[in-house]
Amino acid sequence: MEVRRGLEARHGIEERLDLYRRPEVRRMLYGMLSKGDAEFDVSTSTLLGSKDQALAEGMEKAGILVRSSSGSIVKDPATGRSMFMVELVCPYCKSSSITREEMLEHRDCGFIGRLSEFTVRGNRLYCPRCGRPATKTSIRRIGIWFRCRRCGQTFHKPEVAIYDPERRSAVPLEQLEIVDRIRYEINPELREEIRPILDLYSTVESRLSSMGFSLEPLGSIKGISGVTHEFDIMIHAEQVSLGIDVLICEDQERLLQSLLRLVTKYFDLMGMGVRVLLAVAPRPPSAARSMISSTNLGNLIMAEADSISGLMKETEAKLTRLSPSTM
Numbered sequence: 001m002e003v004r005r006g007l008e009a010r011h012g013i014e015e016r017l018d019l020y021r022r023p024e025v026r027r028m029l030y031g032m033l034s035k036g037d038a039e040f041d042v043s044t045s046t047l048l049g050s051k052d053q054a055l056a057e058g059m060e061k062a063g064i065l066v067r068s069s070s071g072s073i074v075k076d077p078a079t080g081r082s083m084f085m086v087e088l089v090c091p092y093c094k095s096s097s098i099t100r101e102e103m104l105e106h107r108d109c110g111f112i113g114r115l116s117e118f119t120v121r122g123n124r125l126y127c128p129r130c131g132r133p134a135t136k137t138s139i140r141r142i143g144i145w146f147r148c149r150r151c152g153q154t155f156h157k158p159e160v161a162i163y164d165p166e167r168r169s170a171v172p173l174e175q176l177e178i179v180d181r182i183r184y185e186i187n188p189e190l191r192e193e194i195r196p197i198l199d200l201y202s203t204v205e206s207r208l209s210s211m212g213f214s215l216e217p218l219g220s221i222k223g224i225s226g227v228t229h230e231f232d233i234m235i236h237a238e239q240v241s242l243g244i245d246v247l248i249c250e251d252q253e254r255l256l257q258s259l260l261r262l263v264t265k266y267f268d269l270m271g272m273g274v275r276v277l278l279a280v281a282p283r284p285p286s287a288a289r290s291m292i293s294s295t296n297l298g299n300l301i302m303a304e305a306d307s308i309s310g311l312m313k314e315t316e317a318k319l320t321r322l323s324p325s326t327m
């Protein structure tokens with residue numbers, strides 16, 4: 001039992017909330033929920049960028065994301081880049097000035113030649129050997145042939161050359177490094193938790209925006225003690241500011257601890273023109289209630305529910321009753 005509680009403490013919802021409250025985490029999760037997954041390059045460059053990669057690694061540590069599968073990409077170690085242009089070049093003289101043409105066989109006479117060798121009259125093709133029309137049934141596609149404009153050679157398969165458009169130079173194939181590619185997906189066990197939490201934040205944000213407030217995600221303000229306090233979302237009206245916190249806990253013990261920490265923060269902001277809306281789930285026990293009421297926090301509004309979706313409705317209802325004048 002002790003072990004399980006230890007695990008919960010490390011992988012509990014409180015720790016994940018520290019990430020969920022960050023707007024960039026919510027953006028990434030929304031994107032992943034709509035697409036199903038996301039891919040990241042373990043190297044510090046390309047694809048989704050190093051910032052997103054560091055974020056994804058943090059989310060993996062917290063158990064929000066899991067690595068699902070990996071493949072590889074190529075990278076030029078000299079530049080760190082993985083985005084290249086592919087050039088098709090002549091295998092004889094390495095020129096990229098090549099043309100690509102379809103090879104056709106005229107079944108009636110056995111002539112084999114390039115499409116451009118056939119004569120076009122009106123919208124019909126005529127065989128250059130026998131002069132008869134090349135119809136759908138009398139013509140057979142043989143394949144693609146390439147011709148080098150520089151040396152005049154024709155060939156089946158051009159060589160592939162990798163070209164770095166930024167450096168404007170070719171990159172030798174043997175110079176390229178193979179780098180693991182990591183694919184992350186949302187931990188399936190947390191899908192039921194993530195969607196309602198994202199909805200909770202987006203409901204609060206859109207409600208406040210529709211009331212005409214401009215939002216400051218992770219806004220901060222200095223308390224009487226000189227300590228700077230951060231809120232999940234802050235809004236500033238003419239006379240007062242409103243800070244919004246979301247607190248979701250798995251067990252009552254943790255809930256009490258977190259509430260105590262928050263009450264201390266709110267107490268430090270009393271008389272500073274800051275009102276606070278605390279959205280908390282589950283409903284705090286009576287001991288917590290009496291602790292809060294004994295502090296006489298005049299600046300605190302609480303939205304409480306026993307489920308995250310219930311909390312969303314409750315928080316929205318509390319916000320609806322607020323207006324710039326009643327704040």
Ligand SMILES: [Zn+2]
Nearest residue numbers: 090093148151
């Ligand atoms: Zn050539």
Ligand SMILES: [Zn+2]
Nearest residue numbers: 106109127130
């Ligand atoms: Zn013919």
